[in-house]
Each structure stands twice: as C-alpha cells, then as structure tokens.
C-alpha cells in the first residue's frame with residue numbers, strides 16, 4: 473500500500489502528497505500572493521483531511537483549486553474548498569455537468585460500503601473558471617500555465633505547467649506504478665497529446681497517481697503509448713491479429729484490451 477505519505481517538496485514551493493485509496497496525488501503550488509491546490513481526492517471527508525494537512529505546509533492556504541479531469545478520485549472532494557475559484561478545462565466542466573451524477577453512482581460499486589454515505593454527500597463540482605486552451609495565472613513572482621493539450625486519458629485533460637520550476641502536473645496523462653487507464657481514453661491521440669506535454673521540457677512531472685517522474689520516464693510512457701497506437705492501427709487494419717497485439721503491447725493484457733475497445737470506438741486516428 474502506498475498509504476498516506478508526508479508532503480514532499482518536489483521542486484521549489486511545489487508540494488505533493490500521495491493518498492490512498494488509489495495512490496492519488498494532491499499538489500500545492502505556491503507563489504508570493506497565491507497558492508494553487510491541484511486535485512482534491514474523492515469525497516468531502518477525504519478533502520477535509522487534505523485541508524488539515526495543508527496546515528503543515530510553510531505556504532499560505534489555497535487561493536484557488538484546479539482539477540485535472542472529471543474522474544471523481546481527482547475532483548469530488550472539491551466541495552471542501554467551496555468559495556475558492558475552481559479551475560478546470562471547459563470539457564471537464566461539461567463532463568461533470570452531463571455525467572457527474574451517473575459517475576458518482578458507478579463509484580458506489582467500486583468503494584467499500586462504509587464510504588458510500590461520504591460519496592453521496594459529496595456534491596458534483598461545478599468549475600467556475602473554465603479553460604478552453606490555455607490560461608496564465610499570476611501567483612506572485614511565479615506564473616503558472618493551465619493547458620489543455622488534447623485528448624488522451626480523457627477528452628478534457630488539463631495540465632499545470634510551472635515554468636520557473638521546470639515542473640508539470642500531468643494528471644492521469646502520465647501514470648506511475650500502474651498502467652495508463654484507458655476506460656475513457658483516446659488511444660490514437662494520447663501519444664501526440666503527451667508529446668505536447670513532454671515538449672514543455674519539465675524535469676519533474678507529477679502524475680495523477682504514483683511517484684513523481686523524471687523526463688526519461690515520461691518519454692518512455694509516450695513511446696509506449698505510440699507503440700500501442702501503432703499496434704491497434706494494425707489490428708483495426710486487419711494486418712495483425714489480436715493475440716499478437718496483446719503479446720506485443722507494452723501494457724498488461726487487461727489494460728491493452730480496454731485500450732483496443734476504445735481505439736475501435738474512437739476511430740483510427742490520423743494516418744501515419
């Protein structure tokens with residue numbers, strides 16, 4: 473179990489804490505007059521624990537919250553920070569509006585029963601600061617960019633770039649310690665989207681789950697996603713069999729099978 477860890481300062485005034493369940497990351501980025509909290513865990517109860525833990529940090533309390541995407545392990549705790557500006561991609565806002573309640577109902581099947589009341593009591597977030605492409609935030613002596621680099625893990629992933637610290641918070645576009653999650657993914661577009669994130673030149677990348685990654689780890693994941701996309705294209709084109717794709721995939725068979733379903737459902741992507 474990754475368990476609850478202490479805050480780790482992964483770069484200048486960028487603090488990450490890993491939480492169970494799901495080994496999900498919560499990150500704080502601080503400037504001289506603003507502090508961003510990125511992702512909020514799954515329930516109000518869990519987010520209230522985060523709020524307590526924030527007091528341990530040598531920086532001011534959050535002045536705004538950012539959610540990387542609409543999967544509830546990243547955002548359903550946002551209600552614990554009601555009153556603060558809530559940033560998300562415009563697509564994330566729409567996804568939560570259309571599917572948030574149904575997604576919360578599905579999560580009841582995945583979480584132990586003692587957490588069901590907490591889940592039901594957590595309101596679906598309503599981001600009031602939507603980002604369509606990119607937006608620059610001034611935290612005081614530190615500019616932070618919110619970017620929507622394209623479809624990948626979902627159709628609305630947002631990343632946070634902190635140029636002065638060569639750090640990117642990638643949400644689930646990057647996964648460490650587990651295979652990428654493909655349930656809502658765009659397998660043919662994810663490689664190019666991650667390449668755009670990689671081009672930001674970060675030395676430290678905070679994934680949605682697991683330990684912070686260096687540039688080489690992100691680069692490897694980008695190539696693995698591109699390899700999988702190439703295999704899926706060959707499968708859909710009838711020039712490679714399913715067993716060959718499953719055995720040749722850089723990811724485990726279960727993850728690959730979901731990726732192939734999504735590849736078939738979302739189209740073959742641009743020709744290469």
Ligand SMILES: [Zn+2]
Pocket residue numbers: 541543625644653680
């Ligand atoms: Zn996710």
